[in-house]
Amino acid sequence: MQVLASALSIMAPLLLAAIGGLFTQLSGMTNIALEGMLMTGAFSTMVFAGATGSNLIGVILGIVVTSSLSLLLALLTAKMKANPFMAGLAANLLASGLCLVISGRIYGTEGVVTFQNLAPLKRAMGQTVFLPVALLAALISILVIRRTPFGIHLRACGTNPEAVTSLGMNVSFYRFCSLIICGALCSIAGSAIMLNLGSYVPNASAGKGWIALVIVFLGNIRPLGIVAAAFIFALADSFSNFAQGFWNIPADFILAIPYLFTFVAMIIYSIIRKKNKSFR
């Protein structure tokens, strides 16, 4: 059905960003800046894709830019001992401000930017290449986290950083690595959103970063759970988009639905966690 197809295409960027969030969460940090990373990734991908005419180069350079910026953020936060949560929030605000300013500088507009020389994405059954990429990322993350030494050390950093340090390994190194990975994945997610639309629409990725964060928690910080949670969210989002046509729900309400849904999901998660705790 149409709802299912649209759900799958909404799921791809959410899944990618959530897997990125998974890596940072496993290393012990809750990454608030997912939203900012998505926006930077989307914007830088479009800038480079528009400049070179190739989608692939755009995505690759977007990854480079976003990863370096997230690394920079991490270094600044560590060096200046900023509150990580505030730093993430500031990064989100900064990212949106910078994207608008740079967009105004390069393209002369702070609104939608269309590129003439971009090839549209190839689609199969209405899905772009990003859906298999997202699922592949989830698969690879399962392998990396469970089976590789890097993954095990990463999880150890999140569970007990003192133990990791006592073994002579550098916790910060793993955290920085996870941030680079997260930046890369969020950049791909952002490009998924923008390339799907074919032009740079400033607020297309608004709210998706927060939803990705909650998907991480709802999926119980495991890759398979995250895939399931991402699918449920995407289904709800796509359903509400269709409902807008069917039942004449105003557009503003549709925009509010991701936030409300995330809120309800968090409440349910807390209730479940509380119930599980009381059985200890």
Next chain:
Amino acid sequence: MNQKARNLTGYLWILLIAVALVLILCLLLSSTPLKTMSLFFFGPLRNVYNFGNMLNYTTVMIFGGLAVSIAMKGGSYNLGGEGQIYLGGFIATLTALALGGTALFSSKAGGAAGAIISILAGMLASGILSGFSGWCRMRLNTSEMITSFLLSSAVVMVVNYMITGPFMDTTSNLLTTSKIPESMWLARILPPSNLSTSIVIALIMVACISFWLRGTRSGYAMRMTGMSSRFAVYCGLNTKLHTWLPMFFSGALYGLGGALSVFGTYHASLRDFQSGLGWNGFAVALIARFEPRAVIPAALLFAWIESGSRIAMQGSDVTSKIAAIVQASIFFLASCSIFQEERHIRQGGLKCKC
């Protein structure tokens, strides 16, 4: 160096970095950097109109800073400022419009009474919005940071719909509700700017809250629950109450700021009048290190940056987003503890959770 001097140098560093950022941005983005810079820094002081508007923005910032500070003193983070300001202003507008129908409220005194009732209604609404997050934290231990943000983002969309849908004023060119009755408008004290008596209310609020937190038992109870809830339990304080109460007050203060903007400046609920006010209020509270009295200079700084940026945009060729970049950077810097406790800890002071 004692604590006060240390705090002061921290503030000065932040101020210095803010000024430097503005200079750099003007140099990078403007083809006439000197003119832009002079508009940015001195523009708000040039005439009564600019100065009054800057003070008007300060008022809303003061309320935002107070709101976040009170939440923080109670141990909670209130990230829902945008939605709470918007909802407070909107509900106050609706109440005023509903009351304005009756003749009782068209006289001077009646208008004042009507204004007070409407503003209280707005405060109640946003207090409930924020208090709900606090309640969820108390009952279910959900992070009130995230829930307050999510709820407020959703509320912004819903109020947007209300303003441009059922409650829109079709006779106006703007996306806004009808104007509230004139008897309820706050007096302008510095025409032709928008500055109204709301700044007096803001300053009174700072004094009241500062006194309440330091000098009363209930204020102490809230601060203690925020600093160490275990200790508060041993003291016999009602920690459950004081988990959601700070959030409720916080929302009410934000709502007060929103309602006063409506009654003093816009006289109606314009779509997106709250844009950026919530986040800037939070940054103001961060800079002020959550102390009510320090909120006033911090609010002035932010208002200066905002007004300067707008004036520079109007008079020169830069975008008003300069303000957003500077504000986000200040937000980041103000959260850095090297400007605060780090040196204090190194010198052997006690670590205080803020």
